[in-house]
Amino acid sequence: MRLATWNVNSVRSRLDALVPWLAATRPDVVVLQELKVQQGEFPFAEIAMTGYQVALVGQKTYNGVAVLARQPIAVRATSLDDGADDPQARLIDCEVAGLRVVSVYVPNGGEPGSDKYAYKLQWLRRLRAWLDRTCAPCEALAIGGDWNIAPDDLDVRYPAAWKDTVLCTPEVRRAWRGLCQWGLCDAARAVHPEARMFSWWDYRAAGLERNDGLRIDHWLVTAPLRDRLVAAGVDQDLRHGDKPSDHAPVWIELAGGG
Amino acid sequence: MRLATWNVNSVRSRLDALVPWLAATRPDVVVLQELKVQQGEFPFAEIAMTGYQVALVGQKTYNGVAVLARQPIAVRATSLDDGADDPQARLIDCEVAGLRVVSVYVPNGGEPGSDKYAYKLQWLRRLRAWLDRTCAPCEALAIGGDWNIAPDDLDVRYPAAWKDTVLCTPEVRRAWRGLCQWGLCDAARAVHPEARMFSWWDYRAAGLERNDGLRIDHWLVTAPLRDRLVAAGVDQDLRHGDKPSDHAPVWIELAGGG
DNA sequence: GGACTGCCCG
DNA sequence: CGGGCAGTCC
Numbered sequence: 001m002r003l004a005t006w007n008v009n010s011v012r013s014r015l016d017a018l019v020p021w022l023a024a025t026r027p028d029v030v031v032l033q034e035l036k037v038q039q040g041e042f043p044f045a046e047i048a049m050t051g052y053q054v055a056l057v058g059q060k061t062y063n064g065v066a067v068l069a070r071q072p073i074a075v076r077a078t079s080l081d082d083g084a085d086d087p088q089a090r091l092i093d094c095e096v097a098g099l100r101v102v103s104v105y106v107p108n109g110g111e112p113g114s115d116k117y118a119y120k121l122q123w124l125r126r127l128r129a130w131l132d133r134t135c136a137p138c139e140a141l142a143i144g145g146d147w148n149i150a151p152d153d154l155d156v157r158y159p160a161a162w163k164d165t166v167l168c169t170p171e172v173r174r175a176w177r178g179l180c181q182w183g184l185c186d187a188a189r190a191v192h193p194e195a196r197m198f199s200w201w202d203y204r205a206a207g208l209e210r211n212d213g214l215r216i217d218h219w220l221v222t223a224p225l226r227d228r229l230v231a232a233g234v235d236q237d238l239r240h241g242d243k244p245s246d247h248a249p250v251w252i253e254l255a256g257g258g
Numbered sequence: 259m260r261l262a263t264w265n266v267n268s269v270r271s272r273l274d275a276l277v278p279w280l281a282a283t284r285p286d287v288v289v290l291q292e293l294k295v296q297q298g299e300f301p302f303a304e305i306a307m308t309g310y311q312v313a314l315v316g317q318k319t320y321n322g323v324a325v326l327a328r329q330p331i332a333v334r335a336t337s338l339d340d341g342a343d344d345p346q347a348r349l350i351d352c353e354v355a356g357l358r359v360v361s362v363y364v365p366n367g368g369e370p371g372s373d374k375y376a377y378k379l380q381w382l383r384r385l386r387a388w389l390d391r392t393c394a395p396c397e398a399l400a401i402g403g404d405w406n407i408a409p410d411d412l413d414v415r416y417p418a419a420w421k422d423t424v425l426c427t428p429e430v431r432r433a434w435r436g437l438c439q440w441g442l443c444d445a446a447r448a449v450h451p452e453a454r455m456f457s458w459w460d461y462r463a464a465g466l467e468r469n470d471g472l473r474i475d476h477w478l479v480t481a482p483l484r485d486r487l488v489a490a491g492v493d494q495d496l497r498h499g500d501k502p503s504d505h506a507p508v509w510i511e512l513a514g515g516g
Numbered sequence: 517g518g519a520c521t522g523c524c525c526g
Numbered sequence: 527c528g529g530g531c532a533g534t535c536c
Binding site for chain 1: 527528529530531
């Protein structure tokens with residue numbers, strides 16, 4: 001079975017790319033980020049036409065995450081649910097196709113040292129606490145999303161240019177390794193230990209033309225799913241075409257399960 | 259020779275309609291309104307590609323009028339030039355193809371009784387004074403534009419719905435008749451004395467679907483040109499297609515002259 | 517409804 | 527650069 005993650009940067013302005021992509025690639029499960037839409041404004045009809053069901057947590061203007069699947073989806077949680085006063089729609093936790101599937105949109109972090117950066121680090125700590133509290137490394141768990149973390153310099157086309165930016169600081173990379181130590185595995189990297197795979201090119205400064213890419217969209221999976229991993233990749237063509245998202249979809253393929 | 263007038267409602271967002279329309283219909287002279295662009299931001303290169311030269315008076319956000327032609331254009335005036343402190347770009351007066359061609363964008367007028375309505379009536383009085391001062395009924399003069407006047411109930415699909423709106427008040431119709439009495443002739447109406455011809459359908463309230471149209475875009479011509487009139491019409495298809503202007507082009511055909 | 521103006525965000 | 531927003535205009 002195939003799982004895909006895509007930061008669409010507004011689901012409404014990406015519908016004309018999303019619908020054909022779903023129809024052409026038919027992943028079993030899709031997680032989306034940056035819907036930039038409230039639940040009531042989500043284009044349910046257009047997605048239903050493709051044969052996908054939807055579970056989402058929406059928000060006006062910013063954030064918003066969803067799980068799409070061709071099988072029924074049971075929502076387990078729509079927030080980190082830790083009592084924090086945080087209105088940002090950045091996580092949805094679902095049961096679908098025999099898996100526990102989570103869509104996450106990790107805060108970008110603005111600039112190192114900013115309030116936004118503190119929020120990013122805090123959010124990653126809260127996510128780790130949420131894993132400790134509600135998940136187990138032995139269950140079939142896949143967390144896909146825009147992590148806003150390039151785990152290693154191998155994940156950055158021009159590491160010197162991105163050194164100490166919020167996508168690459170030692171602190172966020174340490175948080176990433178903490179998640180891996182908990183029992184999550186960077187699926188695409190496990191399949192392609194040495195490959196330069198990028199999932200995001202900045203709209204600004206002609207990032208795409210200069211292939212100034214980073215790998216910041218990931219699937220993190222627990223051991224039971226890591227053992228079923230057979231393939232992984234990036235649909236780079238989605239970053240080309242017109243009116244693209246700044247992110248390309250990242251997919252993984254698991255043996256069995258449909 | 260053929261003259262066309264079109265309120266494009268932003269020349270930049272209408273380029274993909276304007277360029278093919280110029281290429282397909284090749285009018286000798288085109289007058290445009292609501293460019294919504296400063297001179298420096300006008301898409302000169304794209305228009306030049308079609309073989310047209312341009313004279314324009316631009317303004318940020320609002321108004322802006324132009325004359326396009328495949329022959330050289332000599333600009334005579336870019337305002338009513340009556341000493342009024344009026345920064346709005348609503349008139350350009352040119353010499354082209356042996357004619358005097360003027361592009362006008364008459365103020366809409368908001369609501370009857372409003373300041374905007376007073377400005378509309380005042381602008382029409384100033385236009386009449388400008389005619390008296392700078393033009394003569396015996397010269398070959400054609401004034402095309404968005405007049406924001408439906409001269410008669412015949413020019414309104416649902417006259418009761420538009421009665422006493424700023425497009426139809428007795429006062430603006432009186433101003434219109436004053437221009438006709440000066441020596442201008444409503445060209446499209448002269449060619450089609452009884453026809454219901456509409457040039458504008460409101461974006462709102464499904465104006466197009468209900469064919470709730472009005473004829474507010476006109477060519478006014480002096481006697482020498484009236485005597486050469488052979489045809490007139492509206493390119494209604496331009497109001498359909500996607501991302502249309504709310505106005506359709508209105509054209510007239512003169513015998514001789516190219 | 518669909519242009520525009522800023523402005524915020526990544 | 528390319529999403530979103532509110533506010534203004536027609």
